[in-house]
Amino acid sequence: MQVYLPIAEMPVSVLLILAMAAGVGFISGLFGIGGGFLMTPLLIFLGIPPAVAVATQTAQIAASSTTTVIAANRRRAVDYRLASVLILGGFVGTALGVWLFATARRAGQLDLVIVVSYVTLFTVVGSMMLFESVRDFWRRRRGGPVRPPRRAGEHAAWLGWPLKMRFARSKLYASVIPIGALAMFVGFVGALLGIGGGFIMVPALLYLFRVPIGVVVGTSQLQILCTTAVALVLHAIANEAVDIVLALILVVGGVFGAQFGARAGRNMRAEFFRFALALLLLGVGLRFGAELVVPPDEPFSLAASEPRS
Amino acid sequence: MIRVALAAALLAAAAAPATAESLVVSLSSDRVAITSNYTGSSVVVFGAIERDAQTVPRAGDYAVVVTVRGPPQSVVVRQKEPFGPVWLNREAQRFPAAPAYIGVFASGPLAAIADEPVRKRLRLGLQAIVDAPDFTNDRAGRDKPFREALVRLKDRDRLYITNEAGVTFLTPALFRASVPLPAIAPPGGYEVEVMLMLDGVALSRVGTHFRLFKMGFEEQVGAIARNWSAAYGIVTAACAVLLGWFASVIFRRD
Numbered sequence: 346m347q348v349y350l351p352i353a354e355m356p357v358s359v360l361l362i363l364a365m366a367a368g369v370g371f372i373s374g375l376f377g378i379g380g381g382f383l384m385t386p387l388l389i390f391l392g393i394p395p396a397v398a399v400a401t402q403t404a405q406i407a408a409s410s411t412t413t414v415i416a417a418n419r420r421r422a423v424d425y426r427l428a429s430v431l432i433l434g435g436f437v438g439t440a441l442g443v444w445l446f447a448t449a450r451r452a453g454q455l456d457l458v459i460v461v462s463y464v465t466l467f468t469v470v471g472s473m474m475l476f477e478s479v480r481d482f483w484r485r486r487r488g489g490p491v492r493p494p495r496r497a498g499e500h501a502a503w504l505g506w507p508l509k510m511r512f513a514r515s516k517l518y519a520s521v522i523p524i525g526a527l528a529m530f531v532g533f534v535g536a537l538l539g540i541g542g543g544f545i546m547v548p549a550l551l552y553l554f555r556v557p558i559g560v561v562v563g564t565s566q567l568q569i570l571c572t573t574a575v576a577l578v579l580h581a582i583a584n585e586a587v588d589i590v591l592a593l594i595l596v597v598g599g600v601f602g603a604q605f606g607a608r609a610g611r612n613m614r615a616e617f618f619r620f621a622l623a624l625l626l627l628g629v630g631l632r633f634g635a636e637l638v639v640p641p642d643e644p645f646s647l648a649a650s651e652p653r654s
Numbered sequence: 655m656i657r658v659a660l661a662a663a664l665l666a667a668a669a670a671p672a673t674a675e676s677l678v679v680s681l682s683s684d685r686v687a688i689t690s691n692y693t694g695s696s697v698v699v700f701g702a703i704e705r706d707a708q709t710v711p712r713a714g715d716y717a718v719v720v721t722v723r724g725p726p727q728s729v730v731v732r733q734k735e736p737f738g739p740v741w742l743n744r745e746a747q748r749f750p751a752a753p754a755y756i757g758v759f760a761s762g763p764l765a766a767i768a769d770e771p772v773r774k775r776l777r778l779g780l781q782a783i784v785d786a787p788d789f790t791n792d793r794a795g796r797d798k799p800f801r802e803a804l805v806r807l808k809d810r811d812r813l814y815i816t817n818e819a820g821v822t823f824l825t826p827a828l829f830r831a832s833v834p835l836p837a838i839a840p841p842g843g844y845e846v847e848v849m850l851m852l853d854g855v856a857l858s859r860v861g862t863h864f865r866l867f868k869m870g871f872e873e874q875v876g877a878i879a880r881n882w883s884a885a886y887g888i889v890t891a892a893c894a895v896l897l898g899w900f901a902s903v904i905f906r907r908d
Contacts, residue, residue, distance in 0.1 A: 349690050349691065349693075351875040351879075352875065354838075356692060392838065404890055404894040408894040408897050411895045411898025411902070412898040415899060416902055416905075574891045574894075574895065577891045581883050581884070581887025582884050585883055589879075589886070589889075589890050590875070593897075600897055600898050637741060637742075644733050645733050645799075645803035645806070647730075648730045649729045649730075
């Protein structure tokens with residue numbers, strides 16, 4: 346079944362988009378990430394103009410994160426204090442990212458900045474997580490000492506900086522400064538790459554702050570919800586690139602996928618969760634890396650900008 | 655509709671002033687609507703060749719070339735080149751007003767209809783249009799691969815097409831050509847140019863146009879997104895959050 350998208354100005358197959366949205370939604374609900382880094386390339390591959398793809402898929406992320414946040418909230422797995430620190434820091438970082446975005450575009454090197462950042466971030470974060478989870482796995486196999494769960498009072502030095510706050514649900518009593526800095530960095534990278542940044546936030550909360558997995562997903566999704574809702578409105582105002590028909594198809598497919606993803610995630614063992622997320626990130630990173638290295642079949646590409654009539 | 659257009663073409667032909675050969679052209683429709691189930695369309699061009707009594711009967715056969723140009727776009731073609739171990743976009747060529755769609759339909763092989771200098775001068779055929787000096791800035795041969803790449807990439811989407819059997823003569827003086835519009839051809843004004851040729855010489859040229867436009871819901875969404883962009887964005891975000899909440903209500907089991 347084909348339907349014409351009024352802003353993208355092209356017809357698409359509804360079932361194909363629904364299936365894609367459901368798949369990305371499942372992964373998003375499973376890992377507590379936005380999934381924008383998967384959806385945007387898929388939409389561009391279908392021929393949807395990049396500006397419309399980047400702007401419109403934020404609607405799906407907003408919807409699927411709403412579902413996940415509500416589900417997590419029922420299990421009391423959202424740390425609202427932590428989320429509000431993350432959101433505030435995120436807005437500052439987003440503003441900085443938008444500024445660098447404009448600067449790099451003026452310098453004509455935006456494409457390069459984006460691809461190199463993608464490859465670096467995904468391969469580094471992915472291989473770190475993969476290494477960690479494989480090492481845990483082998484220790485378990487050999488019956489050796491598994492990394493003990495965090496003991497009371499055990500924490501990295503920078504968590505003890507001033508401006509300490511108690512985050513009860515995250516079992517965390519730490520300085521706001523490193524948390525705010527993390528949120529700023531995620532917001533900055535997110536704005537620069539047009540993604541939510543959940544894939545950085547989730548591992549960072551897991552490893553650096555040792556927040557329990559259940560709380561990580563709910564909290565990171567609440568932060569993603571706020572960021573993408575704002576980004577969606579900004580995209581609509583600044584670029585007029587939000588396609589409401591495409592958004593609704595993506596949302597419907599995405600929320601169902603996210604629902605099942607969240608369910609599957611609840612029953613998943615922690616070490617497998619880390620292993621699978623690591624593989625996903627590493628895979629995407631290598632995919633972008635290959636694009637940079639492999640000689641292309643067609644070295645030429647088109648970019649059209651229509652003068653608005 | 656096609657029959658009406660044909661009748662209109664014939665009627666107009668009868669009323670046309672007689673100066674040697676003259677062309678009369680009509681379209682099956684001058685407004686093509688895009689609705690929610692639009693998957694491409696086609697427009698039929700009808701034409702009649704009118705000769706007055708004084709015109710000497712000619713020996714050769716007439717040839718007709720129909721050229722359709724879509725709304726102009728500013729297009730940048732970029733070329734990836736190896737830079738150390740990686741492939742990067744290096745050189746780029748801008749085409750300030752490349753038609754989004756070009757369709758060339760002829761009654762026979764273009765090479766037989768006119769020789770190359772004539773085709774170049776009259777912009778007959780895709781090659782002649784794209785190779786025209788004013789199509790993009792000339793960079794002493796370095797622009798050539800970019801012109802070729804533009805044609806190749808546009809051809810892949812069926813947006814630049816040539817059909818040398820696209821014009822059919824119904825009678826020696828009456829012809830038709832079907833112009834296929836792929837679904838991704840953008841809305842806007844489309845210029846149609848019909849050229850009558852004989853023995854490599856242009857006898858007559860007539861232009862007309864049609865409009866591809868979004869109608870109803872599609873048109874309104876576009877207008878709202880343009881004129882009330884903030885409200886449009888907020889409504890879209892609200893829809894997304896509401897549907898997300900709705901899904902969690904449906905799935906509530908625990």
